[in-house]
Structure formats: structure tokens, C-alpha cells
Amino acid sequence: MLRxxxxxxxxxxxxxxVRQLAAKPAVPKTLQLEQVHIDEAVKIExxxxxxxxxxxxxxxxxxxxxxxxxxxxxxxxTGNPTLLKRRPDRIIDSLEIWRxxxxxxxxxxxxxxxxxxxxxxxDAHQLLSLSGYLKSRVSTNKNVWKLLMNSPDLISxxxxxxxxxFNYMMDEMRIEVPEIxxxxxxxxxxxxxxxxxxxxxxxxxxxxxALKADPNEPTTNNRLYQITDTxxxxxxxxxxxxxxxxxxxxxxxxxxxxxxxxxxxRTDEQLSDDDEEEELH
Amino acid sequence: xxxxxNICVMQRRWKGGKKxxxxxxxxxxxxxxxLESFDDFYxxxxxxxxxxxxxxxxxxxxxxxxxxxxxxxxxxxxMLEMDGAINVKSLIQLAKERQxxxxxxxxxxxxxxxxxxxxxxxxxxKQQEREVAAVYPSGKEEGHVAPQQLxxxxxxxxxxxxxxxxxxxxxxxxxxHDVQLDESRLVDPQYGTGGLYEYMPAHSIKGMEDWVAExxxxxxxxxxxxxxxxxxxxxxxxxxxxLALYTYEMGNCSDFKPPRKCLTGVLSHFLMDGASILPPLMxxxxxxxxxxxxxxxxxxxxxxxxxxxxxxxLICNDVQESRLNRIRxxxxxxxxxxxxxxxGKRLSFSQSDARNLQDYDSYDKILxxxxxxxxxxxxxxxxxxxxxxxxxxxxxxxxxxxxGILANCLRLLKPGGTLVYSTCSLSPVQNDGVVHxxxxxxxxxxxxxxxxxDLSQHTALFEDIFKFEQPKGLKYGQMVxxxxxxxxxxxYFSKITxxx
Numbered sequence: 001m002l003r004x005x006x007x008x009x010x011x012x013x014x015x016x017x018v019r020q021l022a023a024k025p026a027v028p029k030t031l032q033l034e035q036v037h038i039d040e041a042v043k044i045e046x047x048x049x050x051x052x053x054x055x056x057x058x059x060x061x062x063x064x065x066x067x068x069x070x071x072x073x074x075x076x077x078t079g080n081p082t083l084l085k086r087r088p089d090r091i092i093d094s095l096e097i098w099r100x101x102x103x104x105x106x107x108x109x110x111x112x113x114x115x116x117x118x119x120x121x122x123d124a125h126q127l128l129s130l131s132g133y134l135k136s137r138v139s140t141n142k143n144v145w146k147l148l149m150n151s152p153d154l155i156s157x158x159x160x161x162x163x164x165x166f167n168y169m170m171d172e173m174r175i176e177v178p179e180i181x182x183x184x185x186x187x188x189x190x191x192x193x194x195x196x197x198x199x200x201x202x203x204x205x206x207x208x209x210a211l212k213a214d215p216n217e218p219t220t221n222n223r224l225y226q227i228t229d230t231x232x233x234x235x236x237x238x239x240x241x242x243x244x245x246x247x248x249x250x251x252x253x254x255x256x257x258x259x260x261x262x263x264x265x266r267t268d269e270q271l272s273d274d275d276e277e278e279e280l281h
Numbered sequence: 282x283x284x285x286x287n288i289c290v291m292q293r294r295w296k297g298g299k300k301x302x303x304x305x306x307x308x309x310x311x312x313x314x315x316l317e318s319f320d321d322f323y324x325x326x327x328x329x330x331x332x333x334x335x336x337x338x339x340x341x342x343x344x345x346x347x348x349x350x351x352x353x354x355x356x357x358x359x360m361l362e363m364d365g366a367i368n369v370k371s372l373i374q375l376a377k378e379r380q381x382x383x384x385x386x387x388x389x390x391x392x393x394x395x396x397x398x399x400x401x402x403x404x405x406x407k408q409q410e411r412e413v414a415a416v417y418p419s420g421k422e423e424g425h426v427a428p429q430q431l432x433x434x435x436x437x438x439x440x441x442x443x444x445x446x447x448x449x450x451x452x453x454x455x456x457x458h459d460v461q462l463d464e465s466r467l468v469d470p471q472y473g474t475g476g477l478y479e480y481m482p483a484h485s486i487k488g489m490e491d492w493v494a495e496x497x498x499x500x501x502x503x504x505x506x507x508x509x510x511x512x513x514x515x516x517x518x519x520x521x522x523x524l525a526l527y528t529y530e531m532g533n534c535s536d537f538k539p540p541r542k543c544l545t546g547v548l549s550h551f552l553m554d555g556a557s558i559l560p561p562l563m564x565x566x567x568x569x570x571x572x573x574x575x576x577x578x579x580x581x582x583x584x585x586x587x588x589x590x591x592x593x594x595l596i597c598n599d600v601q602e603s604r605l606n607r608i609r610x611x612x613x614x615x616x617x618x619x620x621x622x623x624x625g626k627r628l629s630f631s632q633s634d635a636r637n638l639q640d641y642d643s644y645d646k647i648l649x650x651x652x653x654x655x656x657x658x659x660x661x662x663x664x665x666x667x668x669x670x671x672x673x674x675x676x677x678x679x680x681x682x683x684x685g686i687l688a689n690c691l692r693l694l695k696p697g698g699t700l701v702y703s704t705c706s707l708s709p710v711q712n713d714g715v716v717h718x719x720x721x722x723x724x725x726x727x728x729x730x731x732x733x734x735d736l737s738q739h740t741a742l743f744e745d746i747f748k749f750e751q752p753k754g755l756k757y758g759q760m761v762x763x764x765x766x767x768x769x770x771x772x773y774f775s776k777i778t779x780x781x
Contacts, residue, residue: 202336204320211306242333245532246765252534253340253768 079116183225337763348525352543366527521589556772578604687719696781
């Protein structure tokens with residue numbers, strides 16, 4: 001819809017477009033908010049109908065001042081309508097918090113346009129510590145950005161859970177960072193990730209890399225995004241080449257097996273504690 | 282200055298914090314060795330299907346509960362039914378009714394693989410006809426028929442098929458047979474072969490000249506039918522009247538409750554691997570028969586035969602005293618008044634190698650559940666694992682041992698008596714290969730001939746519970762395959778009758 005709208009706009013402002021084309025041979029930027037834009041946006045997201053044109057223009061100006069084009073502004077607003085309600089200074093605060101993560105302007109805009117809900121973040125400390133933690137695991141800001149592009153729910157995940165998944169992928173599955181950041185593996189619950197990995201291992205389709213193997217050497221394993229970014233059904237049938245009932249049965253059996261194992265280790269621990277106590281006595 | 286705190290608190294050492302890769306590296310254990318060997322061998326036997334079996338073998342298996350007739354039978358049955366378990370007897374009854382009701386449809390459903398073959402045949406035939414027509418345009422008018430036109434009805438095909446199948450070719454043999462020299466790549470010696478000797482590919486590895494691949498070993502067991510053998514369909518299957526077995530339907534992975542003490546002091550039910558019920562059931566023990574369980578431990582199959590309440594006398598044999606003690610223990614727990622009523626009377630034990638049993642021509646039925654690689658056990662348990670490197674000789678001689686036991690058991694049978702040979706291995710060498718070897722051996726040495734009973738009609742009744750190998754893949758018997766929604770087996774069984 002928006003693209004169509006833009007196309008019409010281009011015709012109208014052809015002289016403007018020509019000038020911009022001369023400056024940069026890319027898609028011309030639209031920098032004015034027209035009534036047509038607002039109407040289209042309301043069509044997509046009816047809850048936006050309650051706001052007056054002044055509010056629209058005020059918000060548009062705020063975003064424009066921070067380098068976001070009208071198209072991106074419209075995408076953000078349709079994705080997260082409550083933004084219009086917010087005071088400009090609070091929007092600016094959120095943008096500043098994100099800017100502090102140092103992804104670079106362009107990448108940041110891409111991220112915010114893709115997931116407008118991220119602008120609801122208002123705790124600078126929390127976000128910075130998160131990005132700091134992620135950076136410590138995936139080493140560059142760009143990788144952090146890639147991670148967030150694939151799994152935006154990371155900002156609300158406890159660090160412990162993320163740590164568990166990172167450790168599993170790096171130590172057990174022996175997957176390198178470039179592959180991790182290309183997948184949405186961190187969105188998946190840890191249990192699902194482990195279940196899918198163990199299933200592939202037991203089928204003999206996933207072999208962990210040797211410890212001294214060259215990381216550039218290609219493997220026959222499925223890529224991580226194939227394993228994690230698929231629905232249950234396509235994972236079973238396309239990746240594992242088994243029937244759905246088999247995978248369902250496996251999930252059930254594995255859950256029980258792991259539960260038994262943890263129960264056993266717990267009782268073992270208790271027993272050893274008892275032994276120690278006896279020794280003490 | 283010496284502070285007390287400095288003495289008490291151990292200073293943390295940072296040296297050696299990071300571990301070297303070789304200390305982190307996973308040490309290979311017996312289960313891994315077993316898995317590696319299976320990947321190599323079964324991968325070539327079962328092809329694509331091996332990975333499904335592999336996953337099933339490595340995952341927890343499914344049980345069947347056998348209700349103890351000497352305990353509170355009805356109470357136990359109702360308890361199991363409350364948990365959602367289904368009586369195997371009623372499942373069989375249903376399958377029988379279905380077979381009688383829509384036998385035509387049933388055949389279509391269970392023999393789907395033949396349909397595919399027929400389609401393939403038809404396709405091939407068509408293709409051939411087309412080719413013939415292209416080469417000899419007049420061929421059609423003369424009524425030319427492609428040479429390989431098979432017109433067999435279904436009944437014939439079930440019996441004839443197993444003979445055709447040849448699984449024996451080891452990898453290297455197959456390679457030797459199929460190898461075709463690519464003429465275009467042969468270098469004529471008169472044109473500059475100057476540097477070719479430098480590119481001679483290695484044909485052996487230093488230090489491994491004597492090494493023989495394990496799959497290579499299997500080709501020594503040649504099977505060429507050189508003894509008289511008939512295969513006939515077995516008589517109708519009768520489920521024992523008093524036997525109560527409970528299982529969950531396919532796809533349901535629930536657990537059974539652990540057995541509890543009954544009023545009579547015995548345990549309420551026995552949990553066993555589901556596929557283990559098939560060999561004793563297929564043996565079809567009748568009232569008044571003398572039965573031998575040649576390799577009885579741990580006693581589940583013997584107990585099942587006793588629970589049919591048909592047995593006149595059962596002899597449980599095993600090699601080791603410890604294993605016999607295990608059977609005794611099981612029997613004591615499950616048979617009421619074991620010492621007064623059973624031991625030494627209806628149930629007796631013997632400790633001997635089954636190859637050395639001497640009471641020939643004296644048993645009506647024998648269950649030969651031979652020692653094998655126990656595929657599920659070796660993949661999951663470290664102890665008593667036959668893939669321990671020091672047991673390689675023992676492992677490679679397993680088929681020999683099995684054939685010895687089977688051959689001797691054939692001699693122990695009364696003429697006209699029946700035995701069921703069973704293993705819990707997927708290896709065709711230990712299954713069909715051993716049956717073949719034993720039959721050959723008893724024919725050449727003792728002039729005993731035998732009849733193989735085709736059990737495919739019986740296994741069709743169990744298809745709701747187990748997943749069976751296609752009958753085409755096996756020569757002399759039937760096999761339960763490990764399959765995740767019905768994680769039983771593996772269990773191969775073959776029913777053999779000694780000719781009178």
C-alpha cells in the first residue's frame with residue numbers, strides 16, 4: 001500500500017525527484033507528510049483515526065529531525081500506534097537510548113522500522129547492559145544488531161536464559177558466532193533448541209565439529225537457521241526427513257528421559273549430601 | 282605480619298584456568314563404538330531407513346505389561362485399563378474381524394509395497410515396449426511381448442519373494458561386481474605415461490596391512506541354497522485364552538505403573554520390551570507339551586509361556602549360574618508357591634551351553650532366543666557391552682555361536698516339533714544368515730530337513746501395535762523394527778518345524 005502511495009507521490013513531485021536523483025541515484029526520499037499518507041495509514045491501522053493532523057505532523061517532525069524518512073515514520077506508526085500519543089521528548093529519549101548502542105544510523109533505522117515496538121524501551125541502563133552482554137558474546141556491534149534483527153524479543157529475555165542458549169550452541173553444538181547471528185535461535189525456548197539438536201544428533205544428521213577443526217571448513221550439518229527458524233512440521237519433514245508422528249513421539253520421550261535424568265541426579269546429590277552428613281557425625 | 286585470615290583462606294589460583302582442546306575432547310566409549318559400527322553396517326543394509334531406526338534405538342523403549350495370573354488378575358487388569366492401556370488380545374480380535382470383514386481392502390492396505398512394485402513393473406514394461414517399438418517398428422504387429430512380464434498373484438508373491446532377495450553382498454563385493462572400466466580414461470601406454478607412476482593411488486595404509494573391515498567379515502557367510510527347504514504358511518494364530526497383555530496404542534508413549542505386591546505375595550505385572558512377546562506367542566505352546574527355553578535369562582519369555590497356563594513342563598537353560606539365578610529370582614517373584622509347586626516339577630532349570638545339550642528328539646517346542654549383539658542394549662549401556670575393544674573376537678564369532686545353538690536345538694526337537702529362533706539384532710547376518718547356516722549344517726551333518734513357517738499372516742494381526750520390516754527384506758523370518766511412535770524391538774523371529 002505504502003509503496004503504491006509512494007509511487008503516486010513520485011509522479012506528483014517529479015521535479016523534486018529529479019533533483020534528488022541528481023544527488024543520489026537511489027529511491028527518492030519523501031520528506032513531507034501529506035493527508036494521503038495519513039489516510040492510507042489509517043486504512044492499515046484503524047486505531048490511528050483518533051489523532052488530529054497536528055499530532056501527526058508533530059510526531060512526523062520529531063522523527064524527521066532524527067533522520068527518519070516519511071515512509072519509515074509511517075511504518076513505525078502503523079506498527080506501534082501508541083507512539084503518536086507520546087510526547088516528542090520521550091520519543092527522542094527512546095531514540096537516544098537506541099543511538100547509544102552504536103549500531104550506526106542506517107542500521108538503527110532499519111531495526112526500528114522493522115520492529116517499531118522497540119521504541120517503547122525507556123530504561124537506558126537495561127538496554128545498554130543488554131547490548132554490552134550481547135556484544136561480549138558475539139563480539140561486534142554489527143553482530144548485536146543482526147541478533148536483534150532476527151530475534152527482537154531478546155530485550156525482554158533474562159540474561160540467564162540467553163547465557164544458557166549461547167553456551168549450548170557454542171559448547172554442545174559447536175556453532176560459530178556468524179552462524180548464530182544469522183538465525184533466530186535465541187527466540188526459541190531452550191528446551192526446543194535442545195530437543196531439535198538432540199533429535200538431529202540421534203538421527204545421525206548432525207555431527208559436532210572436531211575441536212581442532214578449521215572453522216571455515218564446510219560441514220554437512222544443517223545450518224542453524226534451518227534448524228531453528230522452521231515450524232515443527234517443516235523441521236520434521238524437510239530437515240529431518242521423518243514423519244510428524246515420529247517427531248511428536250520423540251519430543252515426548254525426550255522430555256521424559258531428561259526429567260528422569262535430572263530427578264536421578266537430584267536424588268544422587270541428596271544421597272551424597274547424606275553421606276557427607278553421616279561422615280560428619 | 283602474619284594474619285590469621287591469610288592462613289585460613291586458600292588463595293585462588295588462576296594458573297591452568299583454560300583447558301586445552303584435548304582435555305575437553307570427548308572420549309569414545311563402548312556405546313560410541315557400537316554406534317559407529319552400526320552406522321557403517323546398517324547404513325548399507327537399510328539405507329535411508331537406518332536413521333529413523335537409529336533415533337528410535339537411542340531413545341527410551343516402550344514396554345508391554347504382562348498381567349500375572351497368580352496375583353490379583355482382575356484388579357491389575359482394571360488398574361491398567363484405567364491408565365488407558367489396551368488389551369493386546371482385543372486388538373488382535375479386532376484385527377481378525379477386520380481381516381475377515383474386508384479382506385480385499387486389508388490386502389491392499391498392508392501390501393502397499395507390492396502395489397508400488399507393480400506400478401514400477403508396469404512403468405518398466407511400458408518403457409521397454411516403447412524402446413522395442415522404436416527399434417523394431419514391426420514388433421508390435423507381431424504381438425511382441427516384453428520378456429520380463431510377471432504375472433503373479435499376491436499369494437504367490439508373498440512366498441516367492443523372500444528367495445529372490447540377496448542382501449549378502451558386502452560393499453567391496455558389490456563394488457567388484459559393478460565396477461566398469463571407463464574406457465575413455467584408460468591411457469594408452471605408448472603415449473607419454475611418463476609421470477603416471479607418481480599418481481599411483483595408495484592401496485594400503487602403513488601399519489594397517491592386516492586390517493579387515495568388519496563388514497568384510499560378513500561375506501564369509503555365504504548363502505546359496507544347497508539344502509532342501511520348504512516355506513509354507515503357518516496355521517491360524519491362536520491368542521492364548523488366559524494371557525493378558527497390555528500396551529498403549531501407537532504414538533502413545535505413556536508409562537506403566539511399577540508392579541506391586543498382590544495378596545498372594547507375588548507381583549502384579551511384569552514389564553518387558555514389547556517385541557519380546559512375539560517369539561513365545563508365535564511358538565503357540567499347546568497344553569501338554571514339553572518346552573525348552575534354550576537361552577532363558579532374564580526369564581521374561583519363559584514367564585510369558587508359563588502365564589499361558591498351557592505348559593506341561595518347561596526347562597529353562599542358560600550358560601551362566603548368575604543368569605540362572607536371575608531367572609529363579611524372577612520366577613520366585615511371579616509364581617505363587619514357587620518352591621512347593623513349580624521348582625523341579627513343572628519348571629526346571631539346567632545350566633549348560635545350549636550347544637552341548639544332549640537330550641535329542643525330546644522336545645515339542647523350543648524357544649531359541651540366542652545371545653546377540655543386543656542392538657538396543659549396546660547403544661545405551663556401558664556395562665557388559667560387547668563392543669568393548671577387548672571383546673572383538675567374541676563379537677565376530679557371534680553368528681557362529683548362534684548357528685551352533687540353533688543347529689543343536691533343531692536336533693533336540695522331536696520330529697515334527699517346532700522352534701522359534703529369535704534375536705534382538707537388526708543384522709541380517711545374525712538373523713537370516715544364521716538360520717541359513719544352521720539349516721545347512723543340520724542337513725549336511727545329521728540329514729535333518731526343516732520347514733520354515735511363513736508368519737506374515739500372523740504379523741498382519743499385530744500391525745496396529747508394532748512396525749514390521751517388509752516381508753520382502755527377509756528370507757526366513759519376520760522382524761519388528763524400532764520406530765519412534767512404537768518404540769519396540771528390534772526383534773527378529775523365525776519359526777522352523779523339523780520335518781518328520
